[in-house]
Amino acid sequence: MTKFLDSYFKISQRGSSVSTEIRGGLVTFFTMAYIVALNPIILAYSPDANGQFLFGGAAPAPAMVAATTALIAGLLTILMGSVANYPLALATGLGLNTFVAVGIASKMTWAAAMGLVVLEGLIILVLVLTGFRVAVFKAVPAQIKIAISVGIGLFIALIGLVDAGFVRKTASGPVPVGLGVNGNLVGWPTVVFVFGLILMIGLMVRKVKGAILIGIVGATVVAVVVQKMYNIAPGFTAGNPPKIVDGGWGLNIPNVPTDIVATPKFDFTGQFDLFGAFQLDNVTLIAAILLLFTLLLSDFFDTVGTVTAIGHEAGLADKDGNVDDIQKILLVDSLAAAAGGAAGISSNTSYIESASGVGEGARTGLASIVTGICFLLTTFLAPLVAIIPYEAATPALIIVGFLMMTQIKNIDWDDLGIAIPAFLTIILMPFTYNISVGIGAGFITHVLIRVFQGRGKEVHALLYFVSGLFMIYFLSSPINNWTA
DSSP states (O other), rough: HHHHHHHTTTTTTTTTTTTHHHHHHHHHHHHHTTHHHHHHHHHSSSSSSSSSBGGGGOOTTHHHHHHHHHHHHHHHHHHHIIIIIIIOOOOOOOOOOHIIIIIIGGSSOHHHHHHHHHHHHHHHHHHTTHHHHHHHHHHHHHHHHHHHHHHHHHHHHHHHHTTTEEEEEEESSSEEETTTTBBBSHHHHHHHHHHHHHHHHHHTTTTTTTHHHHEEEEEEEEHHHHHHHOOOOOOESSHHHEEETTTSSOOOOOOOSSOOOOOOOOOOTTTTOTGGGGOSSOOHHHHHHHHHHHHHHHHHHHHHHHHHHHHHHHTTTTTSOOOHOOOOOOHHHHHHHHHHHHHOOOOOOOOTTTHHHHTTTOHHHHHHHHHHHHHHHHHHHHHTTHHHHHHHHHHHHHHHHHHGGGGGOOOOOOOHHHHHHHHHHHHHHHTTOOHHHHHHHHHHHHHHHHHOOOOOOOGHHHHHHHHHHHHHHHTTHHHHHHHH
């Protein structure tokens, strides 16, 4: 069996082992399993166009959303591993689901919103099959691809710090974020986060195999003990929007459950109206098209950034930053967007948290299959997964952010046509909490600077086209107001 796995997934060829792939797959799962608990909170308790909670906002709706989120993530991640042989996991897009719930579903029915998501996925699928999406990927200069990878490294490190409560938004003052609460670290959950981070750093420095996985498990054990001793409250209370509770757990409360198995239900699957958004009285045709375009561009380039970052970190990208079998990777990702909409849980996309598994040594699709199986088991074992709090898993994102940051040395900082776009790409991803914004700013400035330098012919024609699309993306709000 080991020989078959090694041959099929090219494990030895990529410098890995079966045990390393299994460990990497588990780390990726633990790092992104939060989406199973978070997606229902974002979707099930957001108001629709009539001011009612989506799905009625009552039990067992959130449980159904959680089960379906895990099911689709599991199936798509297994598909990615078996078809594309790439250490990349997929699930409901965090950020995209908020935009869908707040920016789209608030204007129409949930079925119509899901119809837009399915339509967006089908359009991207066509772009993949025609070769357009791959052509865009290859048209990006290699050093801009490195900048995308570095920017995403900073972005996921910030995600880890924010999710753990180490960094928080400030209610007032001259800066948008600060250390903990009013400049102070508060609560035992933060202690758990710091313990997990120090443990991972120590194990990495000692070159212990499985450092990230051991760190997550160790921090979870400490979290369970702390919760048993002090009975700490959750970090937010129900409501719209939820109210933050200082010193509480960020999402999951690490209690050992009495029941670890629950029967999943998938009642919302298939509830979408493909063209419903274009048949509403309160949404103009231009507005519906702009919503579709925003979804399309975000999904398109978030994945380009994620695949680029994973490829560089795993050593699977060539000197130009291109990845083998990119067509298969993007094909599965395109199917994921449509599948998420068809299942009624918002667009599914590739997860940058997959870099945590790569940081643990994952190099092949076997790791993705392990992650996918864990998601499928979660449809039944959701209570067990809920033991792992944010604060135990997010230290992995800090470590991976550091690993991805090391690639910055490969950027030519003397060439302003590369350096300035790279700089904007890197800083805008974490500062705007959006991968696509960083990519768009980098593309636009690269094109403009090359034109100013009289070197416009060096820029691929596709980059001119894509930069124009990003200009529309950035100006979508005034365009929408002008045409309303």
